[in-house]
Amino acid sequence: xxxxxxxxxxxxxxxxxxxxxxxxxxxxxxxxxxxxxxxxxxxxxxxxxxxxxxxxxxxxxxxxxxxxxxxxxxxxxxxxxxxxxxxxxxxxxxxxxxxxxxxxxxxxxxxxxxxxxxxxxxxxxxxxxxxxxxxxxxxxxxxxxxxxxxxxxxxxxxxxxxxxxxxx
Amino acid sequence: xxxxxxxxxxxxxxxxxxxxxxxxxxxxxxxxxxxxxxxxxxxxxxxxxxxxxxxxxxxxxxxxxxxxxxxxxxxxxxxxxxxxxxxxxxxxxxxxxxxxxxxxxxxxxxxxxxxxxxxxxxxxxxxxxx
Numbered sequence: 001x002x003x004x005x006x007x008x009x010x011x012x013x014x015x016x017x018x019x020x021x022x023x024x025x026x027x028x029x030x031x032x033x034x035x036x037x038x039x040x041x042x043x044x045x046x047x048x049x050x051x052x053x054x055x056x057x058x059x060x061x062x063x064x065x066x067x068x069x070x071x072x073x074x075x076x077x078x079x080x081x082x083x084x085x086x087x088x089x090x091x092x093x094x095x096x097x098x099x100x101x102x103x104x105x106x107x108x109x110x111x112x113x114x115x116x117x118x119x120x121x122x123x124x125x126x127x128x129x130x131x132x133x134x135x136x137x138x139x140x141x142x143x144x145x146x147x148x149x150x151x152x153x154x155x156x157x158x159x160x161x162x163x164x165x166x167x168x
Numbered sequence: 169x170x171x172x173x174x175x176x177x178x179x180x181x182x183x184x185x186x187x188x189x190x191x192x193x194x195x196x197x198x199x200x201x202x203x204x205x206x207x208x209x210x211x212x213x214x215x216x217x218x219x220x221x222x223x224x225x226x227x228x229x230x231x232x233x234x235x236x237x238x239x240x241x242x243x244x245x246x247x248x249x250x251x252x253x254x255x256x257x258x259x260x261x262x263x264x265x266x267x268x269x270x271x272x273x274x275x276x277x278x279x280x281x282x283x284x285x286x287x288x289x290x291x292x293x294x295x296x297x298x
Binding site for chain 2: 010013014017018030031032035036038039042043046049050113116117120121125133134136137140141
């Protein structure tokens with residue numbers, strides 16, 4: 001349905017969401033599924049956008065490695081929709097993200113909801129406001145396990161890929 | 169104090185906070201990349217409103233989409249209203265959701281479970297995104 005590789009801006013995020021919203025309107029009759037796909041894509045695109053911003057800020061220097069780029073693909077599959085994203089990230093952050101994803105994948109839906117509520121109410125903010133809710137929300141909207149992978153790239157960075165299925 | 173009115177945009181909701189009637193509205197989409205920037209004026213407004221609130225305040229939330237960046241900011245709006253209620257005023261949150269959008273209903277229930285304000289869940293046919 002759509003694939004994109006490059007550096008995201010807020011305007012581009014809006015444009016990509018608009019394209020998918022229009023396509024979904026045509027091909028998907030179930031309003032709930034349409035909204036879930038839109039929600040998952042929105043969170044994934046904003047993760048890509050923010051990740052780029054934060055890795056530069058934490059380094060304190062502008063590194064022009066491929067880390068500023070992300071890829072996203074959304075496809076219609078047999079059982080629904082697949083939202084695939086990939087981006088470079090700091091190698092030092094891999095363990096933390098991996099354990100967060102493993103924790104999410106280990107929880108049944110009702111406990112995932114509790115985890116979301118606890119995180120919502122914890123009073124902690126990340127720089128952009130979400131405070132760790134993004135992946136939990138993606139998993140709730142998906143209803144399936146998050147499929148992910150990390151591939152070491154060089155001594156400082158790794159490539160992170162995430163596949164989110166939304167079934168109807 | 170004056171009303172807070174903001175037009176809706178593809179990523180930010182329509183806002184109409186009226187200090188004369190105690191009627192507060194948040195409608196449309198809340199999916200900005202940086203929600204803290206967007207919500208700060210709303211939270212500041214509620215801070216001021218809370219010093220001399222109407223005896224009855226009703227916040228209508230009618231969102232088609234909101235992102236997780238907005239989630240904690242929306243919680244902060246509710247917390248400000250919790251403060252208004254704690255000083256002896258009547259406060260209600262009216263959470264509108266589309267009939268087949270159980271995710272939005274759950275989101276409202278999640279807030280209602282955290283915040284000490286009565287929530288009314290209102291089922292509607294279709295959200296007008298403004």
